[in-house]
Amino acid sequence: MAYYNREQEITNILKTHERNANRLLQKAQSSRLLEAFNTIWVSIENRELPVPISSNVMTFNADDIKSEIDEWIKDLKECQENAQRKFKSIEDPSPEDQSKCNNISSEVILLTSRYEGLKNTIDQVEQDFNNAVRTHRAPMREALTDISILYNSVNHVKGDFSDYKNVSVYVHGIEDSGDGFNESVRNAAKDGDIILRINRDDDEESREYYIVTLIKGEKVIKKVEGLNKLKDTEQYKEKMGRLHIIYETGKVNEHRQETSDDLAEKLNEMGLINEKTKIDMFGHSYGGRRSMQFAMDYPDHVRSITTIGTPYDTNILGSQANKHRWLADKAAGRDTTNTSDYLDFNEDNRNNDDGKDYSNAYTDMDSEAMSEDIHHLKSANPEVYQKLQKMDITAAAGYRTEDTVSFSPYYTASGKHRISSDDIVSVESQHGDILGDLIDEKPEFEVEGSGITDSGHIHETNDSDFVDLIRDVNKKEAE
Structure with a gap:
């Protein structure tokens, strides 16, 4: 025409x-x-x-x-x-x-x-x-954060928490918040400790500060309104206790690499990425993958990793949710397209929503076991792999028991029997068996709950045995 x-x-x-x-x-x-x-x-x-x-x-x-x-x-x-x-x-x-x-x-x-x-x-x-x-x-x-870390180190730039030597960071799992760890950290914290909660919409006003003290021999946790008032407390001035950071991701289902990048940026701003501070990571469920990624990215600053219920292998439920998003979103109330700006270079680790490519926790658990990254790391950067080997890495598994009946041609037995799963993640995956000699300890704890909607997985962070483990790890690593 x-x-x-x-x-x-x-x-x-x-x-x-x-x-x-x-x-x-x-x-x-x-x-x-x-x-x-x-x-x-x-x-x-x-x-x-x-x-x-x-x-x-x-x-x-x-x-x-x-x-x-x-x-x-x-x-x-x-x-x-x-x-x-x-x-x-x-x-x-x-x-x-x-x-x-x-x-x-x-x-x-x-x-x-x-x-x-x-x-x-x-x-x-x-x-x-x-x-x-x-x-x-x-x-x-990630490169800009590394430059910022290097700049702070060379120029001796100090943040508000630079003088803390013992720091615990708690990272939640998929479709979750910091509420579970909020309770277990309170139970595990000791006199003189400080608890900092970084909420999802992070800014200074939304951060929550708590001090742990003894009153007549009983542990009391007091909220402090703002950083300036925290600096006036005895716990902050003496810095003899541990700093507990309950970290909430910017997006509930963000990919582990995005969490690592964001966490590094925040910890560096707080002055906690330095030669003296040692970080002990605690992760529940997918938070364990996030913690492991942070340790792989910043191995010189992580002293230990402790996880429970972590799907170190690919996860069946995560894979199904990723492949059948409409069903997971409507039937199970999931938010499978919730993600951050991170996009994996590997196209197999992506999904698409109305033209927008994205990578999140669901795509990660569907496409890649943590062992793949570890193998790549071992080949490309054996020094970092050796640092992971030296870390204390504990992969705890939750299990439950239920009433079952066993039949045979000769007898019938009923009673409580151990179920080798927390209903969501297999014990083998929780123990990180695919990671080989990286895992040092593999304890198992009986947890409450049953089925998918009220699974044992949900109750793991608040389990008394796991709280004891948090307490023991913190004490051991500080010593």
């Missing part, structure tokens, strides 16, 4: 639109965007737009460009309305008059359709750019 086949009114409008398109594309300097425009322009004019692209950016303002195209559509519709009004005003219209009105209407319908298609293509290009940018954002963020 070329200019000479069109009514002059449409031709004039298209000339204006072409000038505007050239201006937009020169400003954007995106070959992908030019490709999208040319696909439409070839269908309209049988030729491409003569726009030189001297660079190739990966971002542009899609809303501004689509707004411009909306104006083009408005121009076409006004032309159509004017043609119809003019035709109706003619007392005795000729066949040529009728033909011109019809031609303009049909061309407007066709061109409007082309422009709407262009807007949809622009949305897709923008989403592709966003996916590409997110793929590269994570390593850039």
Whole structure:
């Protein structure tokens, strides 16, 4: 379809639109965007737009460009309305008059359709750019955090908690919050300790500070309103106790790498990534994967890792939720597309939601056992692997018992029998059997609960035996 086949009114409008398109594309300097425009322009004019692209950016303002195209559509519709009004005003219209009105209407319908298609293509290009940018954002963020850590170390920059030598960080699991650890940490903390809870919408006002003290021989936990008042307390000034950090991820289902990057950034701001401070990690469920990732990324700062109920292997329920998201979301009340900006380089570790690629805890548990990362690390960076070997790593498993009846041709036995699972994660996976000699201790604790909705898995962080383990680890590592 070329200019000479069109009514002059449409031709004039298209000339204006072409000038505007050239201006937009020169400003954007995106070959992908030019490709999208040319696909439409070839269908309209049988030729491409003569726009030189001297660079190739990966971002542009899609809303501004689509707004411009909306104006083009408005121009076409006004032309159509004017043609119809003019035709109706003619007392005795000729066949040529009728033909011109019809031609303009049909061309407007066709061109409007082309422009709407262009807007949809622009949305897709923008989403592709966003996916590409997110793929590269994570390593850039990690690199910037490493530079910040190095800067603080070289320049002896101190944070508010730099003088703490013994620090415990507690990381929750998938579809969870810090509430479970909040209770167990209170039970495990000792006189002189400080408890800091970093909530999901993290800012200084939302952080919660508590001091642990003895009053008449009984442990009392007091809330302190804000960091400035905490600094006036005896516990902060003497720094003889342990700092407990209950860390809540920015997104409930964020990928372990995103958690590691965010946690490193926050701990560095607090002054806890230094040569003297030793961090003891505690993780429940997927929080164990998150803790292990942090230890792999920052092995010089982690002294021990203690997990319970962690799916170190791929997880059946996680895999099913990842593959059948609509069912998991509606039937089980999950939020399987909840994620952060982290996007795994490995496309097998991604999922897609309306054009947006993402990687989160569900995609991770579906696609990759922790042993794969460990094997890669062992080959690429054996020094870090050796540091992991030297860490005290405890992988606790929860199990439960239930009333069962056993039948045989000779006898019937009933009573309580041990179920070698916490209903969610197998004991083998919780023990990290696939990680080989990295795991030093593999205790097992009987936990409450039954079934999927009230599984033993849910109750693991508050189990008295696990609280004792937290207490024992903290004491042992401090000594």
